[in-house]
Amino acid sequence: TQICHQISVNVQLPPEKGGLAGKALYIDTEGTFRTERIRAMASALGLDPKEALSNIMSIRAINTDHQIAIVEELQDLIAKDDRIKLVVVDSVTSHFRAEYSGRENLAARQQKLNRHLHQLVRLAEIYDLAVVV
Numbered sequence: 001t002q003i004c005h006q007i008s009v010n011v012q013l014p015p016e017k018g019g020l021a022g023k024a025l026y027i028d029t030e031g032t033f034r035t036e037r038i039r040a041m042a043s044a045l046g047l048d049p050k051e052a053l054s055n056i057m058s059i060r061a062i063n064t065d066h067q068i069a070i071v072e073e074l075q076d077l078i079a080k081d082d083r084i085k086l087v088v089v090d091s092v093t094s095h096f097r098a099e100y101s102g103r104e105n106l107a108a109r110q111q112k113l114n115r116h117l118h119q120l121v122r123l124a125e126i127y128d129l130a131v132v133v
Contacts, residue, residue: 011086022085023055029094064095092133
């Protein structure tokens with residue numbers, strides 16, 4: 001989670017400082033996204049904390065179906081804003097493990113997770129952005 005927070009800030013840095021002068025989309029599945037950490041990390045890098053937060057769209061996913069639906073809708077958001085350079089899913093497997101527990105659900109879980117991961121890969125390839133899970 002700390003790495004996900006840090007790269008969501010770092011992507012905003014100008015290229016000469018190792019960033020992409022971009023924005024991040026942060027899908028939070030566990031309720032661990034912390035604005036105070038973003039502010040602190042932005043300040044440490046010399047970025048305006050308010051502006052850094054405004055460049056990160058945090059979306060809370062409440063279950064696997066919601067998580068998948070969010071990713072399906074990201075294509076529209078990304079197409080409208082070419083500054084989006086990073087998609088973070090923290091954590092990609094959390095809901096899948098909780099909702100598809102037990103050996104009898106393993107195949108269904110893996111198939112659904114595989115489709116979801118392929119959606120993310122397609123986003124990365126089509127829009128030339130980084131996806132971190």
